[in-house]
Amino acid sequence: MKAKSIILTGGGTAGHVSLNEAIIPSLIDADYDVHYIGSHDGIEKELIGNAFPELPYHSISSGKLRRYFSIQNFTDPFKVLVGIGQAFSTIKKVKPSVIFSKGGFVSVPVVIAAKLANIPVVVHESDVTPGLANKIALPFASHIFTVFKETVKHLPSDKATCTGSIIRQQLFEGNREQGLACCDFTTDKKVLLIMGGSLGSVVVNDAVRENLTKLREKYQIIHLCGKGNIDSSLLNLEGYRQFEYVTDELPDLLYAADFIVSRAGSNSIFEFLALHKPMLLIPLSAAKSRGDQILNARLFKQQGFAHVLDEDTMTKESFYRAVETLAANADEMIDKMLDVEQPKTPSEMVSLITQYEK
Structure with missing residues (x-):
């Protein structure tokens, strides 16, 4: 019997999945029951399914966060509402001690549902300025970690920390x-x-x-x-x-x-x-x-x-x-x-995430 459960989310591009891929083995080694929430047909489903075929993957509805006019901008909010309900149901079933979000539009229903379920959410931002999904997630998050030091100035100082990069061990x-x-x-x-x-x-x-x-x-x-x-x-x-x-x-x-x-x-x-x-x-x-x-x-x-x-x-x-x-x-x-500080390991990132668990 696993001691604790954790839910990971993030998708839309490979960049919104790679850190999750990197930390999953460390979470499993730490005896966590790991679940993933992603979209029905996004790249995250393929990447996670190929890398971890035994890991439970939960598909939800999600809209796309566009910065341009599209008729779908009027219908996608309803998809997000459906996704919130689906994510909430999954969260209540899995009972995670914490949720980790890497961003991308599929993460928005998950972090909102986590707040409704009173589950702490930790967010990760890789770019210099926060993406739209993470901006929306910020009020619902317990903490947000960043890769660039410059990113912290765009975030509330009491809930943002720069960790530097986290690199998959396999790459070495x-x-x-x-x-x-x-x-x-x-x-x-x-x-x-x-x-x-x-x-x-x-x-x-x-x-x-x-x-x-x-x-x-x-x-x-x-x-x-x-x-x-x-x-x-x-x-x-x-x-x-x-x-x-x-x-x-x-x-x-x-x-x-x-x-x-x-x-x-x-x-x-x-x-x-x-x-x-x-x-x-x-x-x-x-x-x-x-x-x-x-x-x-x-x-x-x-x-x-x-x-x-x-x-x-x-x-x-x-x-x-x-x-x-x-x-x-x-x-x-x-x-x-050669003069740059070495990146953090996935196990170090796991320790940072799990300090916020319920």
């Missing part, structure tokens, strides 16, 4: 040789890893493929291009390996990489930092997001951990120049990364 267990073998690569050329986010990026994918001829002269390229974005005409191209999305292979591929081109999601860039990987960041533009990735990338650039390329003005030529500059400055970046 990668093997360069296995990563190279997975791609049929050699040790003769440097390896460039391209990551366009969990859904991929048309802008990044196009820039890579437009420059393949020149890039392959100097680098071997691992391209995580997103679901449905494999270019079948390039499948047999030497020195270029495409993946829609990777899970178990990721640590090996990260260890194989000498440089990384990526979006600027907080979880990913702190993983690159912890592994001392020089990075070129292409943040989502303000037109496509709330601008959180732009702030993340700006801070990493200021600290000397990354170069930044604006996707709105990026061209085939500027992308290639940016990769060349990244390679030229890689050693200097690594030296600065």
Whole structure:
């Protein structure tokens, strides 16, 4: 019989799930009965189901929190109300001692239901400024942890603490040789890893493929291009390996990489930092997001951990120049990364969360 139960929530993107994935093994080791509340068909259901098939997953209704006009803005509040009822029912059944929310729109009904059920909620914010879901969750939360020190100034001082990054232990267990073998690569050329986010990026994918001829002269390229974005005409191209999305292979591929081109999601860039990987960041533009990735990338650039390329003005030529500059400055970046405080372990994060349990 498990001593205590805990509910995790968060979804919509891989970034809203990765920390939950990281701490689940530590929670299980600490003898917690772990449950997950997510949406019916969000990426969190696939990620959690694949990583922890025995873990109870509870699907609820949830709306999308949009910053633009849509007719669905009038119907989604009713979905949220239904989700609150479903989450409340799950909470009463599971009887958790605490709920941990990583954010994303699916978390909103859960944190509201937790307040109604008088269960403490701990929230985690990865970006420089709080996302909309976490802003809504804040009044219902017992505490909110942040990755960036700069985030705390946007939050009530009596319920916000900066923990720094929390990195999955598996990422430190990668093997360069296995990563190279997975791609049929050699040790003769440097390896460039391209990551366009969990859904991929048309802008990044196009820039890579437009420059393949020149890039392959100097680098071997691992391209995580997103679901449905494999270019079948390039499948047999030497020195270029495409993946829609990777899970178990990721640590090996990260260890194989000498440089990384990526979006600027907080979880990913702190993983690159912890592994001392020089990075070129292409943040989502303000037109496509709330601008959180732009702030993340700006801070990493200021600290000397990354170069930044604006996707709105990026061209085939500027992308290639940016990769060349990244390679030229890689050693200097690594030296600065070596001075950074080590990230917290998942078990340390579990201790921080569970101190708020009922």
